[in-house]
Amino acid sequence: MLAAFGEQLEAVLDSLVPASGKAERLYQAMRYALLGGGKYLRPYIVDAAAGIFEVSQTASLRTGAAVEMIHAYSLVHDDLPAMDDDDLRRGRATCHRAFDEATAILAGDALLTLAFRTLAEPETHPDGAVRAALVASLADCAGGRGMVGGQMMDLVSEHAPVGVDAVFDIMRLKTGALLTFSAMAGAILGQADDRARQALRDFGSDLGLAFQMKDDLLDVEGDEASLGKRAAKDAAAGKATLVSLLGVEGAHREARRTSDAALAHLDCFGPRADRLRSVAVFVLARDR
Amino acid sequence: MLAAFGEQLEAVLDSLVPASGKAERLYQAMRYALLGGGKYLRPYIVDAAAGIFEVSQTASLRTGAAVEMIHAYSLVHDDLPAMDDDDLRRGRATCHRAFDEATAILAGDALLTLAFRTLAEPETHPDGAVRAALVASLADCAGGRGMVGGQMMDLVSEHAPVGVDAVFDIMRLKTGALLTFSAMAGAILGQADDRARQALRDFGSDLGLAFQMKDDLLDVEGDEASLGKRAAKDAAAGKATLVSLLGVEGAHREARRTSDAALAHLDCFGPRADRLRSVAVFVLARDR
Numbered sequence: 001m002l003a004a005f006g007e008q009l010e011a012v013l014d015s016l017v018p019a020s021g022k023a024e025r026l027y028q029a030m031r032y033a034l035l036g037g038g039k040y041l042r043p044y045i046v047d048a049a050a051g052i053f054e055v056s057q058t059a060s061l062r063t064g065a066a067v068e069m070i071h072a073y074s075l076v077h078d079d080l081p082a083m084d085d086d087d088l089r090r091g092r093a094t095c096h097r098a099f100d101e102a103t104a105i106l107a108g109d110a111l112l113t114l115a116f117r118t119l120a121e122p123e124t125h126p127d128g129a130v131r132a133a134l135v136a137s138l139a140d141c142a143g144g145r146g147m148v149g150g151q152m153m154d155l156v157s158e159h160a161p162v163g164v165d166a167v168f169d170i171m172r173l174k175t176g177a178l179l180t181f182s183a184m185a186g187a188i189l190g191q192a193d194d195r196a197r198q199a200l201r202d203f204g205s206d207l208g209l210a211f212q213m214k215d216d217l218l219d220v221e222g223d224e225a226s227l228g229k230r231a232a233k234d235a236a237a238g239k240a241t242l243v244s245l246l247g248v249e250g251a252h253r254e255a256r257r258t259s260d261a262a263l264a265h266l267d268c269f270g271p272r273a274d275r276l277r278s279v280a281v282f283v284l285a286r287d288r
Numbered sequence: 289m290l291a292a293f294g295e296q297l298e299a300v301l302d303s304l305v306p307a308s309g310k311a312e313r314l315y316q317a318m319r320y321a322l323l324g325g326g327k328y329l330r331p332y333i334v335d336a337a338a339g340i341f342e343v344s345q346t347a348s349l350r351t352g353a354a355v356e357m358i359h360a361y362s363l364v365h366d367d368l369p370a371m372d373d374d375d376l377r378r379g380r381a382t383c384h385r386a387f388d389e390a391t392a393i394l395a396g397d398a399l400l401t402l403a404f405r406t407l408a409e410p411e412t413h414p415d416g417a418v419r420a421a422l423v424a425s426l427a428d429c430a431g432g433r434g435m436v437g438g439q440m441m442d443l444v445s446e447h448a449p450v451g452v453d454a455v456f457d458i459m460r461l462k463t464g465a466l467l468t469f470s471a472m473a474g475a476i477l478g479q480a481d482d483r484a485r486q487a488l489r490d491f492g493s494d495l496g497l498a499f500q501m502k503d504d505l506l507d508v509e510g511d512e513a514s515l516g517k518r519a520a521k522d523a524a525a526g527k528a529t530l531v532s533l534l535g536v537e538g539a540h541r542e543a544r545r546t547s548d549a550a551l552a553h554l555d556c557f558g559p560r561a562d563r564l565r566s567v568a569v570f571v572l573a574r575d576r
Contacts, residue, residue, distance in 0.1 A: 020566030022457060023437035025444060030432065077397060082389035105393070106440050108433035109365060114395065116404040118419045128417025132408045135423050138406030144318065144398035149311035152394050158311060169310060275395035 006040050012061045013068065016118055024037050027101045029107035029115075034072045037251075040288075041279070042067040045182035048275040053190025060122045063134060063185050066115040070142045071178060073111035076104050078151060112142075113273065125189060133188050141181035150174030154239070156254055162240050168209070172244070175215070176208025182209070183276070199265045203276070205209050206262035213255035216241040218286075220248060261286050293335065294558070300349045301356065302540030314426050317387045317395035320403075322360045325378050329567070330355040333470035333495075335564040336459060337488055341478025350412045351422060351473050352525070353401040358430045359406045359466060362398035364392050400430075403438055413477060421476050429469035450499050450528050459530070464496025464504070470565070471495070492566070496549035499571050501543035504529040508536060508573075 017030050043064025050060035079086040079094040080101060085095050096104035118124065119134045140146060150173025157166065183204030187197040220243050243251045262280050266273040305318050328467035331352025342517065366384040367374040375385050384392035406412065429433060438461025444452065471492030475485040501550040508531050531539045550568050554561040 021433065021437070021439040022461075023432060023444075026432050026437060026440040033320075048522055062507065073397075076395055080393065082393060087422055103440070105365055105370060106436050106443075109361075109400065110399075110436045113427050113431035116423055117431060120408075120423035120427065128420045130416070130418040132410075132416045134424070135404055135408035135420070139401050139408065143401035144314050144407060145309065148315060148394050148398045148401065149309070152311040152314040152391070154395075155390050158346065165367060173310075226523065 005044055007044050008057075009040050009061060009064060010035060010067070012065045016062075016065055016114065018073055023101070025103060026106055026110055029095055029103045030111055032098055032166060033076045033095045033104075033107055034069060034111065036072075036092065038068065038072070040068060041283075042071055042178060043181045045179065045204070045276070045279055046185045048273075048279060049183045049186025050189050050267050051275055052186060052272045053192055054198075055189040058123065059125050060186070060188050060254070061190060062118055062121075064116040064139065064182075066134075067178060067182050067185070069111045069115035069118070070138065070147075073108040073115075073145060074142075074151070074178075076111070079251060080104060081225040083151075083155070115142075127191075130188060130191065133242065136186060137184060138181050138229075141177040143227070146173055146177035149176075150177065158239055164245050165240075167240055171209055171212040172205065175212040178207050179208035179211060180204035199268055203262050203265040206258050206265065207280055207283060209260060210258040210280070211256050213251055213258065214244050214284060214286065216243045217248065217251055217255065219243075256285060290560045292334040293332055296345075296357070297331050297349060297352055298323060299329050304350075304353055313387070313391060314394055314398055317383055317391045318399055320386055321383045322357060323363045324360075324380065325359070326356065327547065328352070328356060329499075329571075330359055330466060330470045332356065333467060333492070333564070333567055334473045334562075336567060337474025338485075340474060340557050340560045341480055343474065343477040346411065347413050348474070350406055350409075351477060352470075354406040354426065354474050355466060355470050355473070356421075357399045357403035358426065360436070361396040361403075362435060362439070362466075364396040364399070368392060370438075371443070379427050399529075403430075415479075416551045418476060418479065422473060425472060425476060426469050429465040434461055434465035434478055435454070435463075438465065446527055452530075453467055455528055455530055455533060457461040459497055460493065464493050465538050466490035467496035467499060483556070487556055491550050491553040494546050494553065495568055495571060498543050498546040498550060498568070499538055501530055501546065502574065504531045504574060505536065505539055505543065507531075543572060 013034055017034060019027060019031060023028050037248070043061070045062040046067060047060045050063070074091060076095045078084050080096055086094050088094065095107060099107070115138065115146060116135055119138060120131050124134070138215055141150065148185060150170050153166070153170050154174055157170065181204070182203055183200040187200045242254060246254060259280050263277060266277055271288050301322055302353060303501055305315060306321060307315060307319060309315050332347070334352040334355060335348045338351070362385045363377060368384055375380050376382065383395060385527070387395070403426065404423050407426060408419050412422070413419050421427050430436065438458050441458050442462055443460065468489055469492070471488040472485060475488045509563060534542060546569050554565055
C-alpha cells in the first residue's frame with residue numbers, strides 16, 4: 001500500500017534535507033534518522049485525508065514531510081540513553097549509536113525546527129493563514145500538551161503505578177496526537193468546514209489509540225527480528241500498558257473496537273475517504 | 289534599561305507557559321528554564337526594532353516571548369552532559385541538575401515547539417502571511433542552517449583546529465542567527481519594505497558578532513561570581529575563540545569595530561531607532 005507513496009515522499013524529504021552544508025555531520029545524522037526505512041504512516045494519512053478535498057500533491061507531500069520530521073526527531077530523542085536507552089531502531093543502530101549523543105540531540109532539534117519551516121514556506125500553501133494554522137496545529141499536537149507531554153507522563157509512569165485512565169491519556173498524547181494532526185491537516189489544507197475538521201480530528205484520535213494498542217500487543221507478541229527493535233521492553237521496564245491491565249485478549253478487543261470507532265467518523269465523507277479507510281485496516285493488520 | 293521591559297515580558301511568558309497541566313513536571317522544568325533571570329536581550333531587540341514601525345506591543349511581546357523560548361531551550365540542551373556538561377547557569381543549577389536529563393531534553397523540545405505555536409497564533413498578528421513569515425524566519429535562524437548548525441560546528445571544532453574564518457562562521461550561526469531574527473522580526477511585524485528588512489538583518493548580524501566577541505572576552509576576563517557560570521571554560525575545553533586567535537586587545541578592537549558597523553546599518557531609520565541603538569551600547573558595556 002505504502003511503497004509507491006514512500007518513494008514520492010522520500011524525494012521531497014531528500015530535497016528538504018540536503019546532504020551537504022557547513023554543519024555536514026548534523027545533516028548526515030538528520031538524513032540517517034529521517035530516511036531510515038520508516039513506514040511513513042503519518043504522511044500517508046495526511047495525503048489520504050487531503051485527498052478528500054482534492055488538495056494539491058505538493059501541499060500534502062510537504063505537510064506529510066513535516067509530520068515525518070517531527071516523528072523522526074521524537075524517535076531520536078526517545079532513544080537517547082537518558083530516555084529509553086535503545087541501541088536498535090528499524091533494524092539498525094539508533095542515531096546516537098551511529099553518531100554520538102550530542103549529534104543526536106542536535107539532529108533532533110534541527111528536524112523539529114525544519115518541520116515548522118517546511119509548513120511555513122509559501123510552497124506548502126498559497127494562503128498564509130492556512131500555513132499558520134498548520135504550524136499552530138502541529139505545534140499543539142507535538143508539544144507539551146501533546147506528544148512531548150505524553151512522553152513525559154510515560155517516563156513518570158515508570159516510577160509511579162498508573163491505571164487504565166492514565167494509560168489512555170498517555171496513548172492519546174504520545175502516539176495519538178501526531179496521528180490526530182495528520183488527519184486534521186488534510187482538512188486544514190482543504191480549508192474544510194468545522195464539521196469535516198472535527199470528523200477527521202476524531203478519526204485521527206481513535207486511529208492513534210488503535211495504533212498504540214496494536215504496538216503494545218506487538219511488543220508482547222512480536223519477536224525482535226520482525227519488529228526490528230528490542231521486544232517486550234515495556235514489560236522489562238515495568239511499564240503499565242493496556243495489555244498488562246486488560247490482558248492480551250482484552251487489548252485485542254479494545255483495539256478492534258477503537259478501530260471501528262475511527263472508521264465510523266469517516267461515514268460523512270462517503271467513498272472519497274476510501275484511501276483513508278484503508279489506513280485503519282492497515283494499522284490493525286500490520287505485524288511490525 | 290531592561291528592568292521594566294522584563295516585567296512585561298515575564299507576564300506574557302507566564303501566561304504562555306502555565307504551571308499546571310497533565311505533564312506538570314514538564315511545565316515546571318520549562319518555567320525553570322524560561323523564567324530563570326535571563327537578560328531578555330533578544331525580546332528587547334524585537335521590541336525596539338518593532339518600535340521603529342509602530343507595531344502593537346502585544347505583537348512584539350509575543351514575538352519576543354517566542355525568541356526567548358528558543359534561546360532558553362538552546363541553553364537547556366547545550367548544558368546537557370552529552371554537550372557542554374554544565375552544572376551552573378545564571379547562578380543556579382542547570383535544568384538537568386535541578387530536574388533530570390530526560391526532563392531537560394523534553395522541556396527543551398517543548399519550549400522549541402511552543403515558540404512556533406506562539407508565533408502562529410492569530411493573537412500575534414492579524415495577517416496570516418506575517419505569522420507564517422515569522423515562523424519561517426525563526427526556523428531558518430534557529431535550525432540546522434542557523435543556531436543548531438553553529439552549535440554542531442562548535443562541537444566539531446573541539447576535535448579539529450579551526451581558523452579565524454571558521455570561528456566567525458560559528459559566532460554568526462550559534463549566537464548571531466537568533467539576534468539577526470530578533471532585529472528582522474521587527475521589520476516582518478511592521479510589514480516593512482525590503483530595504484528596511486535588510487538593514488535590520490545586517491544590524492542583527494553584526495550585533496550578534498559583537499555580542500559573541502564580548503562573551504568570549506568575558507569568558508577570559510570575568511570571574512565566576514559576576515558571570516554566574518563557570519569562567520574560562522573555553523580555554524579549558526581547548527576551543528579556538530577570537531581571543532585565542534587575536535589576543536585580548538585584538539578581540540576588543542574587533543568587537544568595537546563590529547559594534548560600530550552594526551550602528552551604521554541603523555542610520556536610515558533616524559531617531560526612530562534610538563532604542564535599538566542603545567542595545568548595541570549595552571552589549572559592549574555589559575560585564576556579565
